Amino acid sequence: xxxxxxxxxxxxxxxxxxxxxxxxxxxxxxxxxxxxxxxxxxxxxxxxxxxxxxxxxxxxxxxxxxxxxxxxxxxxxxxxxxxxxxxxxxxxxxxxxxxxxxxxxxxxxxxxxxxxxxxxxxxxxxxxxxxxxxxxxxxxxxxxxxxxxxxxxxxxxxxxxxxxxxxxxxxxxxxxxxxxxxxxxxxxxxxxxxxxxxxxxxxxxxxxxxxxxxxxxxxxxxxxxxxxxxxxxxxxxxxxxxxxxxxxxxxxxxxxxxxxxxxxxxxxxxxxxxxxxxxxxxxxxxxxxxxxxxxxxxxxxxxxxxxxxxxxxxxxxxxxxxxxxxxxxxxxxxxxxxxxxxxxxxxxxxxxxxxxxxxxxxxxxxxxxxxxxxxxxxxxxxxxxxxxxxxxxxxxxxxxxxxxxxxxxxxxxxxxxxxxxxxxxxxxxxxxxxxxxxxxxxxxxxxxxxxxxxxxxxxxxxxxxxxxxxxxxxxxxxxxxx
Numbered sequence: 106x107x108x109x110x111x112x113x114x115x116x117x118x119x120x121x122x123x124x125x126x127x128x129x130x131x132x133x134x135x136x137x138x139x140x141x142x143x144x145x146x147x148x149x150x151x152x153x154x155x156x157x158x159x160x161x162x163x164x165x166x167x168x169x170x171x172x173x174x175x176x177x178x179x180x181x182x183x184x185x186x187x188x189x190x191x192x193x194x195x196x197x198x199x200x201x202x203x204x205x206x207x208x209x210x211x212x213x214x215x216x217x218x219x220x221x222x223x224x225x226x227x228x229x230x231x232x233x234x235x236x237x238x239x240x241x242x243x244x245x246x247x248x249x250x251x252x253x254x255x256x257x258x259x260x261x262x263x264x265x266x267x268x269x270x271x272x273x274x275x276x277x278x279x280x281x282x283x284x285x286x287x288x289x290x291x292x293x294x295x296x297x298x299x300x301x302x303x304x305x306x307x308x309x310x311x312x313x314x315x316x317x318x319x320x321x322x323x324x325x326x327x328x329x330x331x332x333x334x335x336x337x338x339x340x341x342x343x344x345x346x347x348x349x350x351x352x353x354x355x356x357x358x359x360x361x362x363x364x365x366x367x368x369x370x371x372x373x374x375x376x377x378x379x380x381x382x383x384x385x386x387x388x389x390x391x392x393x394x395x396x397x398x399x400x401x402x403x404x405x406x407x408x409x410x411x412x413x414x415x416x417x418x419x420x421x422x423x424x425x426x427x428x429x430x431x432x433x434x435x436x437x438x439x440x441x442x443x444x445x446x447x448x449x450x451x452x453x454x455x456x457x458x459x460x461x462x463x464x465x466x467x468x469x470x471x472x473x474x475x476x477x478x479x480x481x482x483x484x485x486x487x488x489x490x491x492x493x494x495x496x497x498x499x500x501x502x503x504x505x506x507x508x509x510x511x512x513x514x515x516x517x518x519x520x521x522x523x524x525x526x527x528x529x530x531x532x533x534x535x536x537x538x539x540x541x542x543x544x545x546x547x548x549x550x551x552x553x554x555x556x557x558x559x560x561x562x563x564x565x566x567x568x569x570x571x572x573x574x575x576x577x578x579x580x581x582x583x584x585x586x587x
Contacts, residue, residue: 136226137260175227178315195228207281263422269415311367324349381493389516428483441488446573448485453566460559531557
């Protein structure tokens with residue numbers, strides 16, 4: 106607490122705290138934007154690089170998996186050796202990765218660039234909450250964290266709309282070139298306003314925990330990817346999946362038995378925080394299920410141009426941006442627990458509507474569902490994050506922020522892998538043969554798979570709603586939990 110107080114008592118830092126927030130938000134926006142901006146370009150990249158639909162998903166998945174792998178150890182490294190230092194490095198590194206992606210002419214080169222981007226994004230997402238928590242005084246901390254979470258949420262779902270506009274006028278590489286001017290501006294602002302690190306713990310890093318988590322996640326990712334390519338019954342896939350699950354089980358066991366864990370899982374035992382974590386993960390799963398399926402529905406089934414598809418997609422972030430501040434104001438006046446539940450109810454309505462759209466549906470029906478989904482996200486995110494952060498001790502704010510960031514990224518990883526697996530499995534069942542691509546002559550096969558995906562997200566939204574209703578009842582019984 107002494108180090109945090111140092112920033113709070115520094116008049117120059119306090120004078121610049123909103124500029125510091127802008128710098129942090131800019132890099133956070135880039136990191137989360139690049140988790141989804143590629144989605145709408147996948148049909149184009151698939152054609153121009155001559156790769157199958159399931160292979161294009163590697164471009165998204167590898168980015169999200171590497172972020173999840175790096176998030177926790179980089180958070181510890183930031184605490185030990187300086188969050189601001191790591192944050193500054195992340196901007197330069199992200200720009201290098203973006204340049205490599207933009208110049209790539211094949212899948213391998215593109216994936217290498219995405220890995221570099223992901224490591225940089227992990228640096229940012231593991232330090233941004235900590236920087237804001239240390240810089241902002243208690244009276245403004247909620248506003249700072251709310252702004253950061255809103256930027257992260259908008260970035261993760263604004264990608265397809267912005268990408269669609271860029272694809273209408275430029276080559277697909279410009280979805281990466283756009284990061285360069287944003288990065289330069291972020292660097293200039295950051296170099297001027299970001300303070301020097303004064304909070305360093307110099308603690309040892311839990312490399313056993315970090316390695317077991319990384320190996321577990323990577324092996325599981327490879328097993329699912331190879332399983333989609335061939336079959337989940339093959340020997341190598343079964344071995345990879347078994348090894349991945351074994352490493353993840355070992356990770357949980359080790360983290361609960363070591364003296365200096367990389368991740369204190371005990372925080373999830375707090376039911377208010379734990380439910381917020383789980384529902385956040387499921388919401389980002391649903392968001393990414395929508396991200397994966399909708400570009401192929403709009404561009405391949407409905408034959409819309411990327412520009413028109415992007416305009417439809419833009420309803421999501423526009424509605425969320427409008428609703429999020431209103432939700433923030435309401436969360437100060439009404440029960441935050443109930444407000445979060447209302448947000449999930451709107452999400453349920455959107456998923457229910459999407460489960461009925463087809464190649465014969467009017468475009469307005471899809472557009473309404475997109476807008477309602479943005480409404481649900483806008484209402485849900487701010488109160489849920491506020492509840493989560495307010496339910497923990499002040500000394501655990503950094504850890505809580507890292508866990509919520511992990512929930513978002515794990516939700517996106519699982520959403521991407523789970524959606525493609527469910528989609529291709531349903532399409533294969535429909536045709537009676539192994540399918541890993543969009544079949545141009547049979548759009549009904551894709552529609553069938555898409556309906557299965559959205560029926561699953563309807564189920565997730567119902568589960569999320571029940572969990573939030575339970576959290577409301579739990580808080581009434583034990584008010585001290587909040």
